[in-house]
Amino acid sequence: MERGGAVRCLCPPGLHLAANNKTCEDVDECQRDADVCPLRQTCRNTFGSFVCVCRDGFVMGTLKGSVQCRDKDECLTGSHWCSRHAQCVNTDGSYTCQCLEDYFGNGHTCWPRRAPQSKALMYFNYKLSKRTKQIQPSS
Structure with missing residues (x-):
């Protein structure tokens, strides 16, 4: 992007401009927002995004009519x-x-x-x- 004669780089969502102002780096959404995932799930960072996965001791399944993490027996x-x-x-x-x-x-x-x-x-x-x-x- 050009602004007032200067070129400025922009990064897509989930990435931010690195210190060299030339490359994009991943944003770790899991470190930035500890409560990004619902109860019984934990955050796993991916490049440009994140996923919520079941915590140890829980498995994905149907609980009360919806798909969510339930206790693993x-x-x-x-x-x-x-x-x-x-x-x-x-x-x-x-x-x-x-x-x-x-x-x-x-x-x-x-x-x-x-x-x-x-x-x-x-x-x-x-x-x-x-x-x-x-x-x-x-x-």
């Missing part, structure tokens, strides 16, 4: 990292793992709880250990 799809001795509990956008009743841990790793041995079982194991003969090495 990791427990239902099996895409969780819970121990085989834990129960997966779906949450909005994520999940938690809870060790089963006879186990303890953080849900991703669960260890068996040791039931206290009864006196009868302890006595039985003691008697059994006394019956076991140790083999003496021959000299």
Whole structure:
């Protein structure tokens, strides 16, 4: 564009004039406007524009009659990292793992709880250990 005898460059929407006043650079709409995408979506910059994509833990689908990001049920799809001795509990956008009743841990790793041995079982194991003969090495 010429203005008063001087040439001035213009950039298309989504781009801005670089510091050299000769080239156009991308505008990162995601950094400029943090709330550019709706709830459950995150902004991804593209050259000259941006797109809104579902956040981790959400998938595009039909919800209440419209297409939007809905919760991904990791427990239902099996895409969780819970121990085989834990129960997966779906949450909005994520999940938690809870060790089963006879186990303890953080849900991703669960260890068996040791039931206290009864006196009868302890006595039985003691008697059994006394019956076991140790083999003496021959000299």
